[in-house]
Amino acid sequence: MKNDGFFGEYGGCYAPETLIAPLEALKDAYDKLKHDHLFQKALQKLLGHYVGRPTPLYHAAQLSRYCGGAKIFLKREDLTHTGAHKINNTLGQGLIAKHMGKTRLIAETGAGQHGVATATVASLMGMSCVVYMGAKDMARQRPNVKRMQILGAQVLPVYNGSQTLKDATSEAMRDWVLNVKDSHYVLGSALGPHPYPTMVRDFQTIIGQETKSQIQALCGRLPDTLVACVGGGSNAIGLFYPFLTEQSIQMIGVEAGGFGDQLGQHAARFKSGKPGVLQGTRTYLLQDDDGNIAGTSSISAGLDYPGVGPEHAYLHDSKRIQYTSVTDQEALKSALTLARLEGIIPALESAHALAFAIEYVPTLTKDQVVVIGLSGRGDKDLEAFIQALEGSL
Ligand SMILES: *Cc1c(COP(=O)(O)O)cnc(C)c1O
Secondary structure (H helix, E strand, C coil): CCCCCEECCEECCCCCHHHHHHHHHHHHHHHHHCCCHHHHHHHHHHHHHHHCCCCCEEECHHHHHHHCCCEEEEEEHHHCCCCECHHHHHHHHHHHHHHCCCCEEEEEECCCHHHHHHHHHHHHHCCEEEEEEEHHHHHHCHHHHHHHHHCCCEEEEECCCCCCHHHHHHHHHHHHHHHCCCEEEECCCCCCCCCHHHHHHHHHCHHHHHHHHHHHHHHCCCCCEEEEECCCCHHHHHHHHHHCCCCCCEEEEEEEEECCCCCCCCECHHHHCEEEEECCEEEEECECCCCCECCCCCCCHHHCCCECCHHHHHHHHCCCCEEEEEEHHHHHHHHHHHHHHHCCCECHHHHHHHHHHHHHHHHCCCCCEEEEEECEECHHHHHHHHHHHHHHC
């Protein structure tokens, strides 16, 4: 196990002693089930009939015309059941937990989408569910808190630290240590100790696999550029992964630029982060000169985390993927642009990818093809949109 789960010098399994055995059990179960025909069949069936996959790859003709460059396609994870890509992963982990005989799911959540997806899967599979959520996130994502409660989950506020995702993750891990016998910890992004980054990536890879065959059917060729937002990085790695070996395809991950360049004002790990270890994995982290984890800020709770998935750290250093960031204001503006041009209200996380694409696409030629990962829908962000509209109209 010690040498497993590394992406170059990143990743690994930096977990407390008490979690090593459960992580190994999880890894063994996953390694076995991943090749199990019945497991894959059960997962595919749920993805089709319950989640609504395949999600459309939509040619955004108005947005393409507005940008005046390449043809833009949106991979519509916003149309999945529960409204974001998170459900692809929670269903997979839910099935594993069931096979392992667990009866209780633990999750952390930032924007609430992963909490809602886990609460949904717990209902579906007849398990109980606790979701840890920073008190600050609970206030700004109230509709999702209510959704989780309606689904029967217990939402526990976390008042430690910055009262956001990082603190909720620590609490979820603490709960798992105490209740490992009957509980599975459903980690929501391509983060944490091995086997999570690999397992979560595998469950999200369906996004890229579908995109690959859909773009072939629609355009008769592969795309030139892929763009996705990067919180922990699960939707991005899910879209990018099946294309990584195609060297001609350019990939751009977009982080949260927040409201300024100072430490504490953003969550752009590749802009001002340094390698270190946090919550089980070695990756790029936002930290001060003494190595203390820095505060972060983003209008989108789902991107508001000081670390990035370790596979992204590796792909960053090897220069296979380029990373950039856009500000809160740019994301908000792009979300409204998409709403007005295409009748689609995106999640503010996804709007970060859109904002970059809207700036970038005009530099491309008309015959080029760009795919943007639309990771989720904007219903949960209504409050932020209302405030933005009241400010600008
Ligand atoms: C959680 C979330 C994200 C960020 O998570 P990744 O693991 O980086 O994908 C992005 N978009 C939406 C809609 C989310 O809910």
